[in-house]
Amino acid sequence: MIDSTIIIEKSVIIVAVFAITMVMAMYSTLAERKIAAWLQDRIGPNRAGKGGILQPLADGLKLFSKEEFEPNTPNRFLFFVGPAIAMSTALMTSAVIPWGDKLHLFGRDIILQATDIDVALLYIFGVVSVGVYGIMIGGWASNNKFSLMGAVRAASQMVSYEVAMGLSMIALLMMTGTLSLREISAQQAGMNWNVFYQPVSFLIFLICAFAETNRTPFDLAECESELIGGYHTEYSSMKMGFYLFAEYANMFISSTILAVLFFGGYNYPGMSWAVENWGVNSANVIGIVVLFSKICGFIFFYMWVRWTIPRFRYDQLMHLGWRILIPLSIVNIIITGIVILRHDIMVYLGL
Amino acid sequence: MNIESISLSGRKKMVSNKEMTFLEKMYLVAIIKGLFITIKHLFRRKVTIQYPEQVREMSPVYRGQHQLKRDEEGRENCTACGLCALSCPAEAITMKAEERKADEKHLYREEKYASIYEINMLRCIFCGLCEEACPKDAIYLTTSKVLVPASYEREDFIFGKDKLVMPLDVAIRNAQLKNAN
Numbered sequence: 001m002i003d004s005t006i007i008i009e010k011s012v013i014i015v016a017v018f019a020i021t022m023v024m025a026m027y028s029t030l031a032e033r034k035i036a037a038w039l040q041d042r043i044g045p046n047r048a049g050k051g052g053i054l055q056p057l058a059d060g061l062k063l064f065s066k067e068e069f070e071p072n073t074p075n076r077f078l079f080f081v082g083p084a085i086a087m088s089t090a091l092m093t094s095a096v097i098p099w100g101d102k103l104h105l106f107g108r109d110i111i112l113q114a115t116d117i118d119v120a121l122l123y124i125f126g127v128v129s130v131g132v133y134g135i136m137i138g139g140w141a142s143n144n145k146f147s148l149m150g151a152v153r154a155a156s157q158m159v160s161y162e163v164a165m166g167l168s169m170i171a172l173l174m175m176t177g178t179l180s181l182r183e184i185s186a187q188q189a190g191m192n193w194n195v196f197y198q199p200v201s202f203l204i205f206l207i208c209a210f211a212e213t214n215r216t217p218f219d220l221a222e223c224e225s226e227l228i229g230g231y232h233t234e235y236s237s238m239k240m241g242f243y244l245f246a247e248y249a250n251m252f253i254s255s256t257i258l259a260v261l262f263f264g265g266y267n268y269p270g271m272s273w274a275v276e277n278w279g280v281n282s283a284n285v286i287g288i289v290v291l292f293s294k295i296c297g298f299i300f301f302y303m304w305v306r307w308t309i310p311r312f313r314y315d316q317l318m319h320l321g322w323r324i325l326i327p328l329s330i331v332n333i334i335i336t337g338i339v340i341l342r343h344d345i346m347v348y349l350g351l
Numbered sequence: 352m353n354i355e356s357i358s359l360s361g362r363k364k365m366v367s368n369k370e371m372t373f374l375e376k377m378y379l380v381a382i383i384k385g386l387f388i389t390i391k392h393l394f395r396r397k398v399t400i401q402y403p404e405q406v407r408e409m410s411p412v413y414r415g416q417h418q419l420k421r422d423e424e425g426r427e428n429c430t431a432c433g434l435c436a437l438s439c440p441a442e443a444i445t446m447k448a449e450e451r452k453a454d455e456k457h458l459y460r461e462e463k464y465a466s467i468y469e470i471n472m473l474r475c476i477f478c479g480l481c482e483e484a485c486p487k488d489a490i491y492l493t494t495s496k497v498l499v500p501a502s503y504e505r506e507d508f509i510f511g512k513d514k515l516v517m518p519l520d521v522a523i524r525n526a527q528l529k530n531a532n
C-alpha cells in the first residue's frame with residue numbers, strides 16, 4: 001500500500017527519531033557530567049538553568065562561537081569529511097530501531113519504526129563499521145602524529161571487537177532465527193527477554209559495545225594522557241562538536257540496540273493485557289516509555305563504568321578481544337547449537 | 352625480626368607478579384567490585400560548597416590582607432625597626448626609614464617612621480610572622496577576605512603604604528568606640 005500518507009507517516013517518524021536522537025545525545029553530555037560529579041561526591045553543573053538543565057545549550061553555543069581552526073593539511077577535503085561521516089553514521093543506525101509496536105491513529109496502524117528491513121541487524125553492523133572511517137579519515141587528515149596514532153588505535157580496536165561482536169550475535173541469531181529487529185522484539189513479548197537465554201552473548205556484546213563506542217575503558221583512541229585528544233586533537237569549534245556529539249549519539253544508539261536485542265525492546269510484562277484493556281495506543285505509549293527507561297538505564301551504565309575503571313592498556317585490550325572474547329563467543333555458539341539441536345542429537349545418539 | 356619485614360610506615364606491601372587466572376584476566380570480578388564502590392558514592396553527601404551563595408566558615412586564625420595600624424590618635428604605629436622584614440621567611444617586606452620632623456608629631460607615633468613600606472604580595476605566604484615580630488603592634492594580618500586582586504602587571508602586586516596603612520577614618524572610629532566603652 002504505497003500511498004502518499006505513508007510518506008507523511010514515515011517522514012514524521014524519521015523527524016521524530018532524529019529529534020529524539022539529538023536531544024538524547026545532547027542531554028547525555030549533561031548526564032555524563034552530572035553522573036561524573038555525583039560519583040565523585042560533587043554536584044556537577046548547576047548554573048545554566050535550574051539544576052543545569054540548559055547546560056547542553058550553553059555548551060553548544062560555546063562550541064559554535066569558537067574559532068574554526070584548520071591545520072595546514074594537504075587533505076583539507078578529508079578533514080571536513082571526517083566529522084561528517086562520524087555524525088551521519090551515528091544518526092543512520094536509528095532508522096531500523098523499533099521504538100514501539102504500533103499506534104492506531106487516524107484509522108490506520110502506524111508502525112513505530114522508520115523502516116522495517118529484514119536485515120536490520122546486518123544494516124546496523126554495516127553502518128557502525130563505516131563509522132570508524134569518520135575517525136580514521138579525521139585522524140589521518142589532521143596531519144598530526146598524535147591524531148594519526150589515535151585513529152590507528154581506533155581502527156584496530158574496532159576491527160578486533162567487531163569480530164567478537166559479530167560472533168556473539170550469531171548465538172543470538174541462531175535462537176531468534178531472524179535479523180529483523182522488529183521480529184526480535186516481538187519474540188521477546190512479556191518477560192521472554194533474550195538476556196535470560198543468552199547471558200554470555202549479552203556480556204560479550206556489552207563489552208564490545210563499549211569498545212565500538214570508544215567509551216572507557218576502551219577509549220584508547222582519544223586518551224588524553226597519551227595522545228592529547230587522540231583523533232580530534234586538531235579539530236575545533238563545531239567540527240569537534242560533531243565528533244563529541246557522534247560519540248554520544250553512538251552511545252544512545254548502542255544502548256538502544258542492547259535494549260532491543262537483549263532486554264525485550266518495548267516489551268514489558270503485561271503488555272498484551274494492556275493492549276486488550278487499555279487499547280493499542282496507551283499500551284504502546286507505555287511501551288515507548290519502557291524502552292526509553294531501558295535505554296537510559298544502559299546510558300547510565302555506560303557512564304557509571306566510565307567513572308569507575310581506568311583505561312585498558314593497549315596489549316590488554318587486544319588480549320581481551322582476541323584471546324578471551326572471541327574464544328568465549330565461539331564456545332557460546334557451540335553450546336547454543338547443542339541446546340537448540342538437543343532433540344536431534346538425542347535421536348541421533350539413540351537416547 | 353629481620354630487616355626485610357620491618358616497615359617504618361606500616362604500609363609496606365609485598366609486590367607479587369603472579370600470573371592472573373583466566374577469570375581474573377576477564378577483569379569482570381574486579382570491575383563489578385569497583386562498580387559497587389562508585390555507586391555507593393552516588394548516594395553520599397556531596398562535599399561541594401556553592402561558593403557565592405554559601406561561604407565556607409573561616410578559621411578563627413584566618414590570616415588575610417596586611418594592615419599597618421594607627422593608634423587612637425590616628426598616628427602610625429610603625430617605627431621602621433625592620434624586624435618584620437627580618438622575620439619574613441619570604442623576604443617580602445622592604446622599607447625606608449625617616450626621622451620624624453617636629454611638625455609631623457600628629458602623623459607618626461615614634462620618632463622614626465617608615466617613609467616607604469612595601470610588601471610584595473607575590474612573595475608573601477601569609478604566614479603572619481611579621482605580625483608576631485612587630486614590637487610596636489604596627490602590622491597585623493586582618494580577617495579581610497579580599498585578598499590580592501588579580502592584575503596583568505607585576506608592579507601592581509607590590510603594595511605600598513597607600514594600600515597598607517589603616518584608613519584614618521577607621522582609626523578615628525575605633526578610637527570613638529573605645530572611648531564609648
Ligand code: SF4
Nearest residue numbers: 439475476478479481
Ligand atoms: S605574612 Fe609572612 S610572608 Fe607575608 S610579609 Fe608577613 S612575614 Fe612575610
Ligand code: SF4
Nearest residue numbers: 429430432433435485
Ligand atoms: S611594622 Fe613593626 S616590625 Fe615592621 S618595621 Fe614597623 S614597627 Fe618594626
